[in-house]
Amino acid sequence: MQDILFDFISKYVSLTEEEKNAIVSLDIFRSVKKGTTLLKEGQKSKESYFVLKGCIRTYYVLDGEEKTTAFYTEMEALTPPCVISKTPSEYYVSCIEDNILLVSNSDMEVEVNAKFPKFDIMCKTLSEELLAKERMDFDEFKTSSPEQRYLNLLQKRPDLIQRVPQHQLASYLGIQPQSLSRLRARIVEKSKE
Amino acid sequence: MQDILFDFISKYVSLTEEEKNAIVSLDIFRSVKKGTTLLKEGQKSKESYFVLKGCIRTYYVLDGEEKTTAFYTEMEALTPPCVISKTPSEYYVSCIEDNILLVSNSDMEVEVNAKFPKFDIMCKTLSEELLAKERMDFDEFKTSSPEQRYLNLLQKRPDLIQRVPQHQLASYLGIQPQSLSRLRARIVEKSKE
DNA sequence: TTCGTTTCTTAACTTAAGTGAACGATTCTA
DNA sequence: TAGAATCGTTCACTTAAGTTAAGAAACGAA
Numbered sequence: 446m447q448d449i450l451f452d453f454i455s456k457y458v459s460l461t462e463e464e465k466n467a468i469v470s471l472d473i474f475r476s477v478k479k480g481t482t483l484l485k486e487g488q489k490s491k492e493s494y495f496v497l498k499g500c501i502r503t504y505y506v507l508d509g510e511e512k513t514t515a516f517y518t519e520m521e522a523l524t525p526p527c528v529i530s531k532t533p534s535e536y537y538v539s540c541i542e543d544n545i546l547l548v549s550n551s552d553m554e555v556e557v558n559a560k561f562p563k564f565d566i567m568c569k570t571l572s573e574e575l576l577a578k579e580r581m582d583f584d585e586f587k588t589s590s591p592e593q594r595y596l597n598l599l600q601k602r603p604d605l606i607q608r609v610p611q612h613q614l615a616s617y618l619g620i621q622p623q624s625l626s627r628l629r630a631r632i633v634e635k636s637k638e
Numbered sequence: 639m640q641d642i643l644f645d646f647i648s649k650y651v652s653l654t655e656e657e658k659n660a661i662v663s664l665d666i667f668r669s670v671k672k673g674t675t676l677l678k679e680g681q682k683s684k685e686s687y688f689v690l691k692g693c694i695r696t697y698y699v700l701d702g703e704e705k706t707t708a709f710y711t712e713m714e715a716l717t718p719p720c721v722i723s724k725t726p727s728e729y730y731v732s733c734i735e736d737n738i739l740l741v742s743n744s745d746m747e748v749e750v751n752a753k754f755p756k757f758d759i760m761c762k763t764l765s766e767e768l769l770a771k772e773r774m775d776f777d778e779f780k781t782s783s784p785e786q787r788y789l790n791l792l793q794k795r796p797d798l799i800q801r802v803p804q805h806q807l808a809s810y811l812g813i814q815p816q817s818l819s820r821l822r823a824r825i826v827e828k829s830k831e
Numbered sequence: 832t833t834c835g836t837t838t839c840t841t842a843a844c845t846t847a848a849g850t851g852a853a854c855g856a857t858t859c860t861a
Numbered sequence: 862t863a864g865a866a867t868c869g870t871t872c873a874c875t876t877a878a879g880t881t882a883a884g885a886a887a888c889g890a891a
Contacts, residue, residue: 569762577719
């Protein structure tokens, strides 16, 4: 399981055995059961998550309704905004499946970075990449209709549609569950013609 | 004008006079006329922009239509995704107003960072912050209606509504120009009641 | 200044999303 | 296992956005 992490890191920097051992000795691998809430609205947190196996989601509760805005699966990392801004969280983070996560603490990162400056470089590269990706995703969302967004998702992350409940997918697409149902029926209808 | 830049940088790291001089000597300040296109679709580029004065926008051309997805004004920075991914740009970047920009080149940054490691730290912090902000903006977009988005913009960036053409604002809000007109009329109508 | 283009608004019509309700099917839990 | 809650779908109705078209206003270039 650690190999997944080191494969990932190797895309950014190359690690010595010593460095790998240092990471392993931090004891940051954690198994988390489906349904577990990792972060609640109003909480403060210093934790970032890297998904080795499973799927986590972020959601807001607005007018008593859950609004799911993102999913993180294998090889994806989440640092909640509240960790960066050091303010109480505006959203929840919870586990859609049984997960194996890498949980890091921002205090710990300071230490690790002091020891291995390489890590700062990796974090910089990684967040620049993630920012570019996030902007492209946002642009794509803005410039397409709910139906196009669903078809896009079908192309780009077909696994999500299988492993995630429909009503969570719906808010991820920016619509109501009923609209997603209808839209799917419409697509099937079109494909019959 | 340089002071704006150093004020900005001072929020992340403190610079010595030597370091400030090194930056000034890079000669990266540039005046750019309204209407200038800084980046075209299909082009490769290594340039990032920091707006000291003015406003730039990013837009796609889809089916012959311009789709504006972002505006960058004073104290905001843009590194186009194509600079990160090293692939041809998917969008255009152009100047809405006469601008004073700081234009940096990714090759140059490597040099500067080698000389002043401080810069890597700043870039890391900055992109982490921007990523967190981008995600929150995206979340807000997903969870609100076009009308709510417009009202939000009115709160958060009222200047944009003044300085940017309506049809560009419309696609920024993810709707057609006619819908923005109608929506504005609707809001005025409501406020009369 | 004038002509042409772009921009903004309005209107009528079409299409799709929001809403509220109902109904099985599935899942959870006591 | 029985009962309750959740989930996905469908329907009818409402509301708002997309589309097409037209006209007025603002802007730019010759």
